[in-house]
Amino acid sequence: MASCRLLRREFKTRRVCPSSGMLLRSLSAVDSGNWNLAKFLTTSTNLDDKNHQYDLVIVGGGIVGTATAQELSTRHPQLKLAILEKETELAAHQSGHNSGVIHAGIYYTPGSLKAKLCVKGLAMTYAYCDKHKIPYNKCGKLIVAVDPEEIPRLDNLMERGQQNGVKDLRMVGADEIKDIEPNCVGLKAIHSPHTGIIDWGLVTKHYGKQFESQGGRIYTDFNVSHFSLKAESKEGSTAGMTHPVEIKAGDKQNPVISSRFVVTCGGLHSDRLAEKSGCDPEPRIVPFRGEYLLLAPEKSDLVRGNIYPVPDPRFPFLGVHFTPRIDGSVWLGPNAVLAFKREGYGYTQFNLRDLADALSFRGLRKLAMRHLGYGLSEMYKGIYIRAQVKQLQRFVPSLRPQDVVRGPSGVRAQALDRDGQLVDDFVFDSGSSDLGCRVLHVRNAPSPAATSSLAIAEMVADHVEKQFSL
Structure with missing residues (x-):
């Protein structure tokens, strides 16, 4: 119990817990030529119960969950570990539906976990990719002030980036902006040469491949429905004492998983997973969809690297930007609108429970009232489309509506408190009950969680070792 109190004090967060689900699959080999990962193959689950007993289970097969699993299996090869993922493959949602940027750590409040983990995570990401020959492009980034009133905010952002230890930042004027991005206009800009682009879905699957190669096991199609503590013994069995946490899936075809300890990295379902283990449901997750435009292939030379706006503190989200992709395409946007489903990538994707949960939460209503005009x-x-293109033309005037088509969408798991404030930093938590003390929850891992994933994994592993005495 003392270790639970220590954990909460160090993380400075409230009590919480997770859920997510999944069926056993094995990760296939990587095609080293084009770095495509083949589909997972479902394996039989009609095995002896001992095959489903683990020292530690990670719930959630996104980039944070797989990075954490990989780190723990590297540190503790003697432990039996598993990942539970509710979809048919890893990186099915936020980890595989994002802009693919490797962030440098400029925007974040100095001293915050966001700032520290992003700066460290960027260096770790490049080192990991070099070691494992995962492709990336260090194409750089411009944060551009196009109006005089934006320049003081840009100067403050430069100071923040320097305080965070972001390497090689420099302020450039209008002529140097043109040298870096010939089609971009602006009065002044911050140039971040170490910002890059990558396929985070591929990285996530590589983490999973490494985890399996180190003896870990991945269950997919396993949608966690219930956490409970076992009875201490049954017919001479000591499983209730050695592997007391029981994890059940909604699908009865899946095995019951038993574990000594659990770490949850539930993303869009992190608050629901918390409730399933008897923890506080807040901060609540509200899904916001970001809709991108796609630049026509023949116009892809309009931009060379990332072009971002100066953030406006009046609004809750960053604003539209230009993002080249590792596959050669260019994404423009996104906007930010309430999703009608936690994994709702389009207006026609709807879930009554998800929408009711969002609209009934006073935090969302307060946020909506403060930013009604912005939301509309x-x-x-x-x-x-023309309205979004008009915003983008502030930076690249030669962009025309006919140069773009509707592109992909992503859904952001935005954590909100009861007062409608965005929970901007990482939130980690553990409960105080007998069950809660055996579960560590990653409650909120916002962007730049992908960039920070290896650094987050180290930090989570440190606390897992301390709390669970591994």
């Missing part, structure tokens, strides 16, 4: 504007930009 974001919806308008999602419906009318």
Whole structure:
């Protein structure tokens, strides 16, 4: 119990817990030529119960969950570890539906976990990719002020980036902006040469491959429905004492998983997983969809690297930007609108429970009232392409509406408190009950969680070792 109190004090967060689900699959080999990972193959689950007993189980097969599993299996090869993922493959949601940027750590409050983990994570990401020959492009980034009133905010951002230890930042004027991005206009900009692009879904699957190669096991199609503590013994069995946490899936075809300890990295379902283990449901997760435009292939030379706006503190989200992709395409946007489903990538994807949960939460209602005009504007930009292009033309005037088509969407798991404030930093937690003390929850891992994933994994592993005395 003392270790649980220590954990909460160090993380400075409230009590919470997780859920997510999944069926056993094995990760296939990597095609080293084009770095495509083949589909997982479902394996039989009609095995002896001991085959489903683990020292530690990670719930959630996104980039944070797989990085954590890989780190723990590297540190403790003698332990039996498993990942539970509710979809048919890893990286099915946020980890595989993001802009693919390797962030440098400029925006984040100095001293915050976001800032520290991002700066460390960037260096770790490049080193990991070099070691494992995962492709990336260190194409750089410009944060551009196009209006005089944005320049003081840009100067403050430069100071923040320097305080965070971001390497090789420099302020450039209008002429140097043109040297870096010939089609971009601006009065002044921050140039971040170490910002890059990568396929985070591929990275996630590589983490999973490494985890399996070190003896770990991945269950997919395993949608966690219930956490409980076992009875101490049954017919001479000591499983209730050695592997007391029981994890059940909603699908009865899946095995019951038994474990000594659990770490949850549930992303869009992190609050629901918390409730399933008897923890506080807040901060609540509200899904926001970001809709991108796609630049026509023949116009892809309009941008060379990332072009971002100066953040406006009046609004909750960053604003539209230009993002080249590792496959050669260019994404423009996104906007930010309430998703009608936690994994709702389009307006027609709807889930009554998800929508009711969001609309009934007072935090969302307060946020919506404060930013009603902004929210309507974001919806308008999602419906009318020309409105979004107009925002983008502030940076690249030569962009035309006919140069773009509707592109992909992603859903962000935005954590909100009861007062409608965005929970901006990482939130980790553990409960105080007999069950809760055996579960560590990654409650909120916002962008730049992908960039920070290896650094987050180290930190989570440190606390797992301390709390669970591994």
